[in-house]
Amino acid sequence: MTQTTALAPVAQADSLVKTYGSGENTVAALRGVSASFARGQFTAIMGPSGSGKSTFLHCLAGLDTVTSGSVVIDGVDITRLSRTRLTRLRGEKLGFVFQAFNLLPMLTAEENIRLTARMAGRRADREWFRALVDALGLRDRLGHRPAELSGGQQQRVAVARALLTRPEVVFADEPTGNLDSSAGAEVLRFLRGAVDTYGQTVVMVTHDPLAASYADRVLFLADGRIVYELAGPTIDGVHDVMRRMEA
Amino acid sequence: MWLIARRSFAQDWARLTATMLAVLFSVGLMSGSLQFALRAEAAVSGSDASEYARVDVLVQPRGTDPDDVFSVPQGEVRPGAIASVPGVAAVAGDAAVPVTVVGARGKPVTPPAGAATALRPWIPDARLSAYHLVSGRAPAADDEVAVVRHVASAGGLHAGSATTLLLPNSTQRVRVVGVVTVRGRGAVASGDLILGTPAAVHRAAGLRAGTWQGLWVKAAPGVTAATLRDRLVPVMRPAVVRKASDVRHRQSAELQGAGASIGGVIGMLASVAVFTGLFVVANAFGTLVRQRTRRLALLSAIGARPRQIRRLVRLEALVLGVVASAGGLLAGYGVSDVLTRLFAQDGFDISAGEVQVGWVALVFPFAAGVVTTQLAAWRPARRAARIAPIEALRSSTAEARGRIWPRLVGALAIFGASWMFFGPVFAVANDPTSVGIDRTIPIAVLILMGAMVCVSGLAVLAPFFVGPLGGLVGRLGMLISGESGRLARATITRSPRRVSSAAASLMLGVALVAATGLLITSIHQRANEAGRETLAADHVIASSGRTSNGAAPLPGDTTSRVARVPGVTSAVALTRTEVQLVSPKTKVSDGDPGDPVFLDVTGVSDVRPVLRFGGHLPALRPGEIGVASPLVKAYGLRPGRRIVVHGARGNVTLTVAGRYRDPSHLFADQALVAPATMAMLDPGASTSAVLVRGTAFARDLTAAVADVPVARVYDPAGYVRIAVASMEKGLRVIYGFIGMSLVISLFGMATTMSLSVFERIREFGMLGAVGTTVRQIRSIVRWEAATVVLLGVLLGVATSVGTVALLHVATGSSYIRVHLPWWLLAVVVGGAAAVTWATSALPARRAAGVPVLEAAKAE
Secondary structure (H helix, E strand, O other), rough: OHHHHHHHHEEEEEEEEEEEEOOOHHHHEEEEEEEEEEOOOOEEEEEOOOOHHHHHHHHOOOOOOOOOOEEEOOOEHHHHHHHHHHHHHHHHEEEEEOOOOOOOOOOOOHHHHHHHHHHOOOOOHHHHHHHHHHHHHOHHHOOOOHHHHHHHHHHEEEEEEHHHOOEEEEEEEEOOOOOOOHHHHHHHHHHHHHHHHHHOOEEEEEOOOHHHHHOOEEEEEEEOOEEEEOOOOOOHHHHHHHHHHOO | OHHHHHHHHHHHHHHHHHHHHHHHHHHHHHHHHHHHHHHHHHHHOOOOOOOOOOOOOOEEEOOOOOOOOOOOOOOEEEOOHHHHHEEEEEEEEOOOEOOEEEEOOOOOOOEEOEEEEEEEEEEOOOOOOOOOEEEEOOOOOOOOOEEEEEHHHHHHHOOOOEEEEEOOEEEEEEEEEEEEEEEEEEOOEEEEEEEOOHHHHHHOOOOOOOOOOEEEEOOOOOHHHHHHHHHHHHHHHOOOEEEHHHHHHHHHHHHHHHHHHHHHHHHHHHHHHHHHHHHHHHHHHHHHHHHHHHHHHHHOOOOOOOOHHHHHHHHHHHHHHHHHHHHHHHHHHHHHHHHHHHHHOOOOOOOOOOOOOOHHHHHHHHHHHHHHHHHHHHHHHHHHOOOHHHHHHOOOOOOOOOOOHHHHHHHHHHHOOHHHHHHHHHHHHOOOOOOHHHHHHHHHHHHHHHHHHHHHHHHHHHHHHHHHHHHHHHHHHHHHHHHHHHHHHHHHHHHHHHHHHHHHHHHHHHHHHHHHHHHHHHHHHHHHHHHHHHEOEEEEEEEEOOOOOEOOOOOHHHHHHHHHHOOOEEEEEEEEEEEEEEOOOOOOOOOOOOOOOOEEEEEOOOOOOEEEOOEEEEOOOOOOOEEHHHHHHHHHHOOOEEEEEOOOOOEEOOOOOOOEEEEOOOOOOOOOOOOHHHHHHOOOEEEEEEEEEEEOHHHHHHHHHHHOOOOEOOOHHHHHHHHHHHOOOOOOHHHHHHHHHHHHHHHHHHHHHHHHHOOHHHHHHHHHOOOOHHHHHHHHHHHHHHHHHHHHHHHHHHHHHHHHHHHHHOOOOOOOOOOOHHHHHHHHHHHHHHHHHHHHHHHHHHHHHOOOOHHOOOO
């Protein structure tokens, strides 16, 4: 993989505005956010509660509608797509890991992992499936239902599901929010590994400086705007920026 | 998708049990009604065995109604020189006398559905006779008869048993000497046959020597029936000569028509079941989709296309439909049995029909069940597909504020669709030639259908009513229960759809019960009232037996027996027959000849001592007829006008003497004639009741009629009661269907309510975590339930009162009045509250008991 393609943006947001309500009750969640995400890059998005970081991720992933502005994923402006085409694009090019509620309780771990590919009507690459399952340590757990798995295992199943279709971008919304530190670290190590080994692009919202330190760069949001960008973050570096933002 | 649908179903099936039962029941009702209808058809038209099977040509008297193939014409035919016509191989005389056979246990034998029993001559000539002796021998003496196999099996009779025949003018003791089949069947198309010696039947029919009511003719070998008919026409003039095969074909065509019309009635009732099933499934799936919002949104977020989600919901509905329909088919056999029994009690005995296992009886209800569930899941599926993926990420699923306009437009569209039924009501109501029950029934059916459609419209609008009502109940709750009342109010107004979908099922149930209750009480009260007002007799002798055409007739000599009892000042027999109005022709606007008009004629010597009729009717002389007021207008039968009617003895000209009113509709609903006139119309007219005036004791009267097995002595109130009850008997099937629909809607309500509680286990857990006691949680659920009851009862009672009011206006019948007795209202409210409590409080008790942590984890 050459340097130029690695840095070409695979996802790009341009002047994103998202407001809720109308008239006097209008609340602006995003006030013109522009950012681009290069292929093979791990980006963390941070900010205090209510800064709009989750809304930004949802809009970027086509889960929520935008009030104005555009989101381009792999050369397609997703704000102009019909629902069906947007869903198809989500299924084919994007992967998701959420904080919670992200597995279907009636399916086994294996069925959950294969779900996205099945819905897109594709057969998953068997080698790739095996590689993922082994890397995530889920081999013995494939036949279990989510209720029989620990929180960390559930989240690893979700990560495997997100990666199985080899998406252009994986969006993760507080993936470690519900996990203890060691389970969280496992998930983060794996995401980091996916970026390094397979050139996976990852965009992750978090409020945890430790989680953010796994990323290549951190975008800080406040009041619906990007206020700071930190490349090559460390735990201390992230803490510094956060202290300055609060001041 | 199939996998998810299957697993979702496997996971949620317990919660869907009630829905499944509801579908099962409605499919059961559907398949049961279909089986019943097919069986009835088989019973009615399946026995198309004709006694004319070996006959080539029939000679019948002049004036024989070519449309009425079952009554053996009661005119007279003289065989004359028929036997010497070339080509005639054999001739036999035929006659038929209406008869009721008393079975071994003293009860009259009911002929098969829609048919009658006749006494006819045994035909000894093997070339003509289709009667095949299966046991015993042919009747040889005047007190010997052979019976068809159906009579033998239904009446517990066999060769050698003695029985009683109730003839129009007498009762006769006879001995059964043989049992016959016709073409292998136990009865013929026209019903049951009692075969006596030709001489005995000739006498019973009151025929003059040398005449018969009809002649059976066999053609000689090599002569076709058509040729023989053409040869006989000039010889037998003025009698009518017909090919026997034509008569047979007409008979089977007629029977098929009758079977189809029975199927139509049952089908209509079954459609109520289908509608309720549709309603219930739609409601349950709506709730299910709302409950699964988060899961469906997650699917959408990870790439499930709207089409796939729609398919998911439909697949699940398919599984439900298939499982429930399969069960419903089994339930159908039970339903069909119940229907058979209900109808048999009304004298409509179809047990002669075989139980249907043909593919129509299986495939059609099954398909209907599956299609019903699919239709019902259509809207929830669309709603599921519209769920935004962002819903998966919200921590609590707040109910989206439904847009007002689409809901209003949808409801208006449904109300508009109800005019599909209400529209024709005007046409029927304004049709001048439809009178009495022929006018009331179609109007009632149309209005009830329209009302059902309106119920769905109201269900769509229900969420709008929840806000204000919830506010009201909530305020009351705050006064009584304090903080939990406040919480209840908040939960009610926050999710109006949850409350309204539970209330919608309740509304349907309440509307069904209240409308039926209103109709029953109103009809019952009015009929009893009018009956008591009209009847002036001191005693009534009436029949306690039943046939398919109503009460079994009394023998004609009942009146003379009664009149001899000391203290009887007058004993008046009511005889009944039906005639066709030949002239004047009914006015039909568009040129079609109108349907033939039949008049129900009552023969009575003098009504004044025993009945109080309205209007001005002079004493009727022979050749005069009194006409009930509504018919005067409908058919232009003004006093003084000469009319022609076609009775059992052919055409008779009568003069309209006056008009009268029988407010009870029990004694002479349409027309009155003197006994002498009745003899011209139908000498075999059956006696339906004998009205007695005088100081005679009931026990003396009872003794006088002791050897007439079906005769009972009633006091006036008692007679009115049984007369009204027999009038209402036809309604029993309708009550049965409404009752079953009610059960279906209750299942629907159980699903909706318990789903809505399960939906909130997490919420209850949260409330528990912040210190709400179990008692308070239950109180919240109770207040919510109170809102459901209030809304459901208000809408349901309003619908039923509106429907009955509409019926009252459209039919103009004094029998249908809007009068809501307080006890009915109390029963409805009490029942609704009990049902709501049972379906919500019990699951709530369990939900409230779930430990806080577990509840928090629940999806």
